[in-house]
Amino acid sequence: MDTMLEYPIIYQSVCFACILFGTYILCKTWSKINTQKNDKEEIAEIGDENIIKQGFRMNAVPENVDIIVIGSGIAGLTVASIMAQEGKKVLLLEQHDVIGGNTHTFKEKGFDFETGLHYIGGRIGKKTSNLRKHFDCITKNGVEWEKMDDVYDLVIIRDGENCEQYPMHSDVKILKKTLISSFFEEEKAIHEYFNMIKKARIGITILFLLKCIPYPWIQKIIHKLARPFLSIFDETTEQVLSKLTTNKKLIGILTYLYGDYLEVPSRSSFGIQALVSDHYMGGGYFPIGGPSMIARTVVPIIEKSKGKAFVRAPVSSILINEENKAIGVVVKGHHIFSRIVVSAISSTITYKYLIPQTHQHLVQSHLKIIESPELASDTCYMSMFVGLQGDSDELNLPKRNLWIFPSWNHDENMKKFRNDYSEDFPGIFISFSSAKDPTYHTTYPKKSVASIITLGFYEHVEDYKDKRVKHRGDAYNQLKDQWKERMLEIFLKEFPNLKDKIVYVDNGTAITNDFYLGTYHGAACGLAHTPERFRQVEILLPTSPIKNLYLSGQDMLTCGVSAGLMSGFMTSYAISPTLIFKYPKRN
Ligand SMILES: Cc1cc2nc3c(=O)[nH]c(=O)nc-3n(C[C@H](O)[C@H](O)[C@H](O)COP(=O)(O)OP(=O)(O)OC[C@H]3O[C@@H](n4cnc5c(N)ncnc54)[C@H](O)[C@@H]3O)c2cc1C
Structure with a gap:
């Protein structure tokens, strides 16, 4: 014992390694038994565009819903898919007019634009990669992935006329x-x-793994050991x-x-x-058929289990009974009941706005931490969507992204732009999804799209937040136009050949994200990824202080489509701990 106290780190490490190894062996054996049972390859059903755009109608809500999932981003889709595969009747509710959250795409003037999935890594092109197994599990093998160029990111510093380039190679x-x-x-x-x-x-x-442990006391012990x-x-x-x-x-x-x-x-x-x-x-990958393929393969799985996925279904409140148990939600004044509620949206919005006043005291300690300056974020993306006449070959569009910075000092770049938004953009990202998706031109011949994204701050546009979308007034439009022109200038500096090919341009700001993606203060990546955030293991969990209310999404683990997916698995394990032995199952 004395020796253990003398070498606490070694002792902790050995204990922890034993627990981890034991759990790993147990999981592997169990999942082998399970996959042998499910050895038949399941074929994905791919829904059409309409299946991900079904408007909310109270009379179409199924009876005796088992699980309500709020928010249809990758996390919500993951929980919904797993629960439906478990035979549960799932009701997926999305406030926007299409299912998918950041993985949704939208059509405008005959173009299809992606929004929050420009590329994924994790060697997802390999069927055997861990990430791919998780994706295949929720889509039942419905999504294939196209590798980008070997140089998937080209990093550029443009300081006046000086230009330096650094290619990021997948090898x-x-x-x-x-x-x-x-x-x-x-x-x-x-x-x-x-x-x-x-x-x-x-x-x-x-x-x-720590966040997957369903029992808080075990989690606390393991958290200490794992420090x-x-x-x-x-x-x-x-x-x-x-x-x-x-x-x-x-x-x-x-x-x-x-x-x-x-x-x-x-x-x-x-x-x-x-x-x-x-x-x-290992490189970047893009979903063949576009990011909306994810939702188009998951919704049929939900429906097969007699569930439904509705758009234009904003949840305004979570129903909680006197025993402090979540029992349903309110949508457009309708009360819908279920055994379990999963909120796969911003944790700040969930605790601050969806928990009724009568039960706010239960979440105050969580909210205090989430809203602290160390965890709160008001940094956003400002996206610009460009429609081009011509296909990728004709326009010579690359299957790689460009990252352009005014200097290598990212802190300084951000600080300058925050203080004065007429300063250089802190960074610009350019990507052509029509070049990355080999099927784009079959569906949209002679058309190409570019996404141009920069970073921004909520405070720059906060004054316009309460005005109606598309009617926010001249001052807001001028500000947006000013940013649009400057972003276009940077874009055309890299691709001067596209000047006469542009037929459509539109751009958004932090408050656009709040409207379409339900973000809080434009924070596109959710809570700030600071050291303090990662210390809050016991707060940022799929379980909540309210019984039968679970959380999922980018605030639980980290931002990113892959992390959102993993958070969906985590939440499913929290709802039913034995699922950790069953999912991801090999389809
Ligand atoms: C511009 C941009 C580019 C990105 N690019 C990439 C990339 O290339 N690769 C990558 O891995 N990651 C990227 N990300 C990050 C990634 O998209 C997100 O981290 C991830 O998709 C978050 O998933 P989520 O399920 O947690 O939430 P979301 O995708 O945000 O989904 C939440 C959903 O909940 C809905 N909702 C909110 N409130 C309510 C309510 N009250 N009732 C009903 N519905 C509600 C929202 O409308 C939304 O659809 C990008 C993000 C952005 C914004």
């Missing part, structure tokens, strides 16, 4: 070599960085990287993906930086 060895050839004096730091990213995988897996493995989340990206190198430009390049999680290096947890960087090593 990690080539990627390392390219970086070392540009920073040969930093070879050691680069190797160390890649090693740290690899090691971080353990911490990320542990965080996921040494979770240390990657404790420091900021800047703190960790400045121990490796003093080369600011190298740090800027290694952290170019901060735009994916919307937190600058001085504030982001190194855990999220490691997770996102690791995610794309």
Whole structure:
């Protein structure tokens, strides 16, 4: 015992490794037994456009609903699919006019635009990859993935007329070599960085498993034991990287993906930086047929189990009884009852607005943490959608994304833009989904689309938030137009050949996200990805202080479509712990 106390970290590590190994063996054996039972390949049913646009009608709500899922983003779709596959009658409710959340696409002037899924990593192209197994499970093999160019991201710094480019290659060895050839004096730091990213995988897996534990007391013990493995989340990206190198430009390049999680290096947890960087090593992929294929394969699964998925179904309140149990929701004044309610939307909105006043006291401690400055985020994406005349070959469009920055100091870039929105955009992302999806031109011949995204702040447009969408007034329109022109200028600098091909342009801001995606203060990636967020393991959980109310979505794990998917699995395990042995099942 004395020895154990003398070496607490070693003791904790050994105990933790034993528990983890034991759980792993148990899960593997059980899932093998299960997959043998389900060895027949299930064929996905792919619904048409109408199946993901069924408007809410109270008289079409099925009787005796088992589970209501609020929000149809990837997390809501995941929970709904798993529960439907378990034979449960699911009611999926979406406030927007199409199912899918950030994975939805929209049509305008004969173009189909993607919104919040531009690429996914996780080696999803390989049927055997962990991420692919999870995706195949919820879509019943319904979605195939197209690999982007070997160089999936081209990182560019344009400082006046100076331009530097850094290609991000899907082959990690080539990627390392390219970086070392540009920073040969930093070879050691680069190797160390890649090693740290690899090691971080353990911490990320542990965080996921920890949140899957359905019993709070076991979770607390394991959280304590697992602390040494979770240390990657404790420091900021800047703190960790400045121990490796003093080369600011190298740090800027290694952290170019901060735009994916919307937190600058001085504030982001190194855990999220490691997770996102690791995610794309191996390249980027795009869903064949477009991101809406995900919803189009999941909704038929829900319907097969006698459930329904409705759009234009904003949930205004969660019904809670005197025993503090969630018993249903309110939609457009209608009370709909169910045994279980899952909220797969912003956790801030759930606790702040959907819990009735009578039960607010139950969630106040959670809300206090979620709304603290360390966790609250008001950083958003401002998207611009460009329709082009001509197909990808004709226009010579790349199957890679561009990330363009005014300087390598991301903190400084963001600070300048926050203080004065006429300053340079802190970063611009350009992507052509019509080039990434090999079927796009079959459905939309002679048409191509570009998505151009920059970062923004809620405070820049907050004054216009209460005005009706599309009628927010001249001042707002002028501001939007000013940003649109500047984004177009940057776009055309990279693709001057497209100048005469543009036939449609529209753009959005933080309040556009709030309206269409139900975000809170435009925070497109949910709660801030700071070290403090990752310390709140016992707060950001699928279980809630209200019985039978579960949470899911990007606030539970991290932002990103893949993390949203995993949070859906986590929530399903919380609802029914034995499902951890069954899903993802091999379809
Ligand atoms: C512009 C942009 C680009 C992105 N690009 C990528 C990318 O390329 N790759 C990647 O991996 N990730 C990307 N992301 C991040 C990723 O899309 C999200 O992190 C992820 O999809 C979140 O999934 P979710 O299920 O948690 O929530 P969401 O997708 O936000 O879904 C929540 C849904 O709930 C609905 N809702 C809200 N309130 C209510 C209510 N009261 N009643 C009913 N419905 C409600 C909303 O309308 C929404 O449809 C991007 C995000 C954005 C905004």
